Amino acid sequence: MENRSADYSICSEIRRNLESCILGKKVEIERLLIALLAGGHILLEDVPGTGKTQLVKALARTIGGHFRRIQCNPDLLPTDITGVAIYHPKDEAFIFRPGPVMANLLLVDEINRATTKTQSALLEAMEERHVTVDGESYALPMPFVLVATQNPIEFEGTYTLPEAQLDRFMMKISLGYPDAATERQMVLSPHSSAPADMLTPVANIERIALMMESVKRVHVDEAVADYLVRIVRGTREHNGVQLGASPRAAISLMAAAKANAFLQDRDYLIPDDAKALASPVLAHRIMLHTESRMNGLKPEDVIDTVVRETSVPVRMER
Incomplete structure (x- = not known):
């Protein structure tokens, strides 16, 4: 009972941290936390400038997790995501250099601008929680949550996500524009350009992993x-x-x-x-x-x- 009360207190602090960074989006923040605790992935479909990157960065900083960001474009290769094995003549061996996928929270910006081959590299990471490079499998950090964004307006030069990949996202959410009062508060804030950088951790990855196990029970x-x-x-x-x-x-x-x-x-x-x-x-x-x-x-x-x-x-x- 004490552990549950402590977990509830931590979740409340995480909410407060995120709500101080992303104003007026309590429902969306709640759903992001749900995906984190359930071990699911999020598809964020929204126009640019609504705070998608700041929200994910704020969550990573709040829980003391490792955050990485990938900007998708047609030139992006699968190895740019998963990592690559590089031969070291001195050691006479291939050394794996991990890619940005090795993170607790991975933001994949404009996922539909990556080619289908590159998109498929994310399928293994999302479903199996590991990546394979040159026949070797490498486990991803736990917890691992992928948040992918796409712009619902611009479709030129994009590759529509197939049903098989959409099905691997636990939830699809949209932040949307803030109301007038909230937007006024944002522009008057002295930290409006990078609010996530001002946050301090209120939990750690180990505690989040324990809460994820409690959710399963x-x-x-x-x-x-x-x-x-x-x-x-x-x-x-x-x-x-x-x-x-x-x-x-x-x-x-x-x-x-x-x-x-x-x-x-x-x-x-x-x-x-x-x-x-x-x-x-x-x-x-x-x-x-x-x-x-x-x-x-x-x-x-x-x-x-x-x-x-x-x-x-x-x-x-x-």
């Missing part, structure tokens, strides 16, 4: 698990959907729901945990029929309909 009643599965399966049965959420999506939703319960200082899951995260976890994994898109249907609309029509369990065992 959050109790899930069979009735709540059935409710979660029915939501995911409902996306496959909607008339406007060509491709519904995958079984991997169900696993991601369960992991995210557990992290949400943990952040609410609960050691058990309730239906609201799954309901609150259904849209950010499932929407980017759904492919609509062309006719549905032309009629203005959005994946978020599908999720809202499915959640609304899925009956909520009334009895649960703890």
Whole structure:
């Protein structure tokens, strides 16, 4: 009980740190923390200048993690991400020089500007938590969270992410523009250009790893698990959907729901945990029929309909 209270206190301090850096984005910060504690990856789709890089840097500094950033472009090679083995004549051996992927928080800026070959190099890191160079596998640091960004406006010179890669992102979120009062506060701040640099750590990687293990032990009643599965399966049965959420999506939703319960200082899951995260976890994994898109249907609309029509369990065992 004491450990849980201490963990909840640390999570509250992490929230305060991030909210002092990225103003007016409590929901988005909460979802980033959920992905961190659930061991998932984030796709940040937003226009430039909304604070995406500062948010990830702020999280890395707050938890004492190693942060690296990759700027994607068509010239980027897979080895620029994973690292390369270099021959040293003096030692008469190949020495592995790790790439930027060897970090706790990796920001991949404009991921859709990298070629498909380079994008595929990230698949192994995201799913297997290791990279392979010249036949040798190298484990990534733990925890490892990849936050990829893409601009929803500019598509010239980009390579659309395939469904297989989209499915490996636990959540897709957008920061959006701040309201007028928040933007006024930002421009008046003396540290508005680099607010993340002013933060001090309130946790360490070892403690975060322990909290991730605690998240896995959050109790899930069979009735709540059935409710979660029915939501995911409902996306496959909607008339406007060509491709519904995958079984991997169900696993991601369960992991995210557990992290949400943990952040609410609960050691058990309730239906609201799954309901609150259904849209950010499932929407980017759904492919609509062309006719549905032309009629203005959005994946978020599908999720809202499915959640609304899925009956909520009334009895649960703890």
